[in-house]
Amino acid sequence: MRSKRTIKKILVANRGEIAVRVIRTCREMGIATVAIYSDADRGGLHVRFADQAVHVGPSASRESYLAIEKIVDAAKQTGADAVHPGYGFLSEKAEFARALDRAGVTFIGPRPESMDAMGVKTAARARMAAAGVPTVPGSTDAIADEEDAKAYADDVGYPVMVKAAAGGGGKGMKKVERAEDFLSLWQSARREAAGAFGDDRLYIEKFLEKPRHVEIQVFADEAGRTIWLGERECSVQRRQQKVVEESPSPLLDDELRARMGEVAVRAAKAVAYLGAGTVEFLVDAHRNFYFLEMNTRLQVEHPVTEMVTGLDLVRMQIDVARGEPVPRQEEIVRRGHAIEARVYAEDPAHGFLPSPGKITYLRVPGGPGVRDDSGVYAGWTVPQHYDPMISKLVAWAPTRAQAIEKLIRALGDYTVHGITVNVAYLSAALAHPAFRSGDYDTGFCERYAADLLRPPDRGYEDVALIAAAVAAFQRDHDEAEAFATRAGNGAVRSEWARLGRARALLRGGRP
Amino acid sequence: MSTYGALLEGGKREETLEVKRLGPGLFEVRLRGRAHVVDAYRHDHGTLSLIVDTASESAMLDWRSGTKVNVRLRHSSYALEILDERKLRLRRAAGRFAAEGRQSVTSPMPGKVVKVLVRAGDEVRQGQGLVIVEAMKMENELKSPKDGKVVEVLAVEGQAVEANAKLCTVE
Numbered sequence: 001m002r003s004k005r006t007i008k009k010i011l012v013a014n015r016g017e018i019a020v021r022v023i024r025t026c027r028e029m030g031i032a033t034v035a036i037y038s039d040a041d042r043g044g045l046h047v048r049f050a051d052q053a054v055h056v057g058p059s060a061s062r063e064s065y066l067a068i069e070k071i072v073d074a075a076k077q078t079g080a081d082a083v084h085p086g087y088g089f090l091s092e093k094a095e096f097a098r099a100l101d102r103a104g105v106t107f108i109g110p111r112p113e114s115m116d117a118m119g120v121k122t123a124a125r126a127r128m129a130a131a132g133v134p135t136v137p138g139s140t141d142a143i144a145d146e147e148d149a150k151a152y153a154d155d156v157g158y159p160v161m162v163k164a165a166a167g168g169g170g171k172g173m174k175k176v177e178r179a180e181d182f183l184s185l186w187q188s189a190r191r192e193a194a195g196a197f198g199d200d201r202l203y204i205e206k207f208l209e210k211p212r213h214v215e216i217q218v219f220a221d222e223a224g225r226t227i228w229l230g231e232r233e234c235s236v237q238r239r240q241q242k243v244v245e246e247s248p249s250p251l252l253d254d255e256l257r258a259r260m261g262e263v264a265v266r267a268a269k270a271v272a273y274l275g276a277g278t279v280e281f282l283v284d285a286h287r288n289f290y291f292l293e294m295n296t297r298l299q300v301e302h303p304v305t306e307m308v309t310g311l312d313l314v315r316m317q318i319d320v321a322r323g324e325p326v327p328r329q330e331e332i333v334r335r336g337h338a339i340e341a342r343v344y345a346e347d348p349a350h351g352f353l354p355s356p357g358k359i360t361y362l363r364v365p366g367g368p369g370v371r372d373d374s375g376v377y378a379g380w381t382v383p384q385h386y387d388p389m390i391s392k393l394v395a396w397a398p399t400r401a402q403a404i405e406k407l408i409r410a411l412g413d414y415t416v417h418g419i420t421v422n423v424a425y426l427s428a429a430l431a432h433p434a435f436r437s438g439d440y441d442t443g444f445c446e447r448y449a450a451d452l453l454r455p456p457d458r459g460y461e462d463v464a465l466i467a468a469a470v471a472a473f474q475r476d477h478d479e480a481e482a483f484a485t486r487a488g489n490g491a492v493r494s495e496w497a498r499l500g501r502a503r504a505l506l507r508g509g510r511p
Numbered sequence: 512m513s514t515y516g517a518l519l520e521g522g523k524r525e526e527t528l529e530v531k532r533l534g535p536g537l538f539e540v541r542l543r544g545r546a547h548v549v550d551a552y553r554h555d556h557g558t559l560s561l562i563v564d565t566a567s568e569s570a571m572l573d574w575r576s577g578t579k580v581n582v583r584l585r586h587s588s589y590a591l592e593i594l595d596e597r598k599l600r601l602r603r604a605a606g607r608f609a610a611e612g613r614q615s616v617t618s619p620m621p622g623k624v625v626k627v628l629v630r631a632g633d634e635v636r637q638g639q640g641l642v643i644v645e646a647m648k649m650e651n652e653l654k655s656p657k658d659g660k661v662v663e664v665l666a667v668e669g670q671a672v673e674a675n676a677k678l679c680t681v682e
Contacts, residue, residue: 345647349590354620354647357674361556361573384621388647412586417557417573420581424588456587460568461519462547464582464589466540467559467570469515469528470551471580472593473538476513496553499536503552 004323014086017375019046025314038064040383082106091297117271131270136290138205159207164193170240171196208284210441216264228261238445245301246339250438307338307396337403343391347420356384360418365410516599518592622646
């Protein structure tokens with residue numbers, strides 16, 4: 001099929017693992033790539049992977065990865081035909097899509113009008129309700145006066161969620177359990193929203209009982225064909241941030257899945273959607289589902305959908321941007337089970353304190369059905385300026401139980417030295433009986449917080465102590481020997497090196 | 512033979528180990544009154560293959576300083592501090608004064624000071640927030656280690672700080 005538009009070079013307006021992910025597909029498609037980087041990212045993996053790289057400013061995001069003008073200039077300067085925004089940063093800024101359009105560069109994403117329609121959450125809710133998509137009960141508009149807001153919340157009944165109209169990513173979002181906490185949390189949400197979005201409008205939603213976060217991946221082409229590719233269950237969240245995602249959801253049966261898929265397609269069509277998008281729903285304890293919001297971009301957790309459908313969503317995005325059609329709904333086949341765990345540079349044992357710094361050693365897991373989407377390497381200093389996610393580890397297996405075991409096994413092989421990562425926390429989450437049973441909701445991380453911070457196994461403590469003591473002894477011994485050598489005795493030789501040679505000789509081999 | 516003190520759980524527990532070299536890569540280690548024969552083989556960066564008596568184990572050692580090491584074994588990670596006899600003596604002597612005198616509050620990671628919550632001369636309670644440092648898009652409140660008085664504030668709002676940078680002192 002002939003494309004309507006030629007795309008031979010793509011600028012990836014992002015960093016870290018998603019930039020690397022996009023560049024990989026471009027390379028497979030024979031498309032040249034341009035990376036952008038800030039001061040802190042000169043040594044970033046995405047810079048090495050790309051064919052060209054353009055420096056766009058200092059480390060702070062707002063002066064580099066959020067600087068629309070500089071990025072549009074970089075696209076023009078390198079002759080890029082299109083820009084892939086990844087997720088986060090400028091991916092949901094209609095203003096960015098419009099600036100590229102004016103410069104004659106294709107934005108790989110939806111039309112700016114669709115982004116506008118979904119960007120303001122209250123407007124999106126109203127539009128969805130009009131299109132017959134069920135929404136979480138709550139205020140249809142932002143509420144300006146805090147006393148009015150409280151009266152509304154009192155009326156709906158606690159708990160309620162206070163959310164930012166311009167919101168997303170958990171910013172300006174508060175759960176209010178009791179009437180007496182309402183005003184202070186409302187004010188706090190208002191400050192956060194103003195800081196994060198420059199817009200302090202808030203609205204109120206009813207807090208659903210044992211809510212589960214289930215989202216539907218949709219895809220649409222220029223001709224308006226809109227399909228859904230299945231769901232992702234993302235109820236394992238900490239402070240409104242997703243930690244583990246899986247597909248299929250253990251909650252859904254075929255009937256509910258198909259109904260949600262159809263509603264998601266209706267939501268996308270209502271805003272004349274184009275490309276990859278995600279319609280997020282909350283599902284309550286009675287299996288009622290409600291529209292939450294639509295993310296007008298590729299999601300962090302898209303690999304789980306790729307693993308169960310066998311599709312490359314980045315390739316499909318580029319195809320759609322070239323004016324090519326998406327597959328027909330009946331061509332989409334899902335197989336097996338995929339789970340993703342987000343590897344964060346943070347220390348769960350110390351209040352999830354961020355842990356930027358230099359990675360001194362890195363060994364990533366492999367084996368059948370394991371995928372590591374990483375943006376780091378040994379020797380790289382994880383910058384303090386950006387998100388702490390360094391990688392996404394995904395496992396696929398024919399059944400959910402096998403996928404859980406596979407991901408736990410793979411996390412056990414994930415070794416990162418120099419900085420602290422959350423792999424033990426992730427393993428504990430996957431191994432938890434509530435997760436294994438499939439009966440969990442968005443309160444999982446909070447409810448089982450103590451279980452998920454497993455102390456080290458006392459049964460192996462002695463071996464750990466012995467390992468550390470032997471290593472310290474050998475090091476001290478080596479140091480003493482090196483000191484003696486400098487003083488004029490013998491050759492500098494590490495005990496470990498000598499040991500390797502001695503063993504090789506014993507076996508009759510070469511050192 | 513060398514003796515080492517191992518501190519566990521941030522110093523809440525202490526164990527003593529005696530290490531004796533028997534031959535190349537072969538050691539006798541005494542711990543909790545038991546002697547183990549340990550065959551140690553170093554694979555690559557920090558990976559130590561151990562045969563303890565007959566059990567075969569792989570330990571990954573992530574040294575964070577000359578004495579602090581995270582040992583990963585099976586599905587557990589042990590944060591240890593290994594001190595030789597001299598360092599152990601110094602530590603014990605210092606330990607007696609730990610809760611008294613001046614205490615520095617340092618940044619646990621590189622970041623940016625977004626808010627200074629106290630001024631020199633302020634009376635503070637243990638656990639009270641002193642300085643907020645932002646890293647990786649998250650705000651982290653650093654708290655007072657003791658009841659006392661802020662005698663020195665080095666942190667400046669808006670300023671970047673390195674890991675272990677001194678932010679203030681409480682006496």
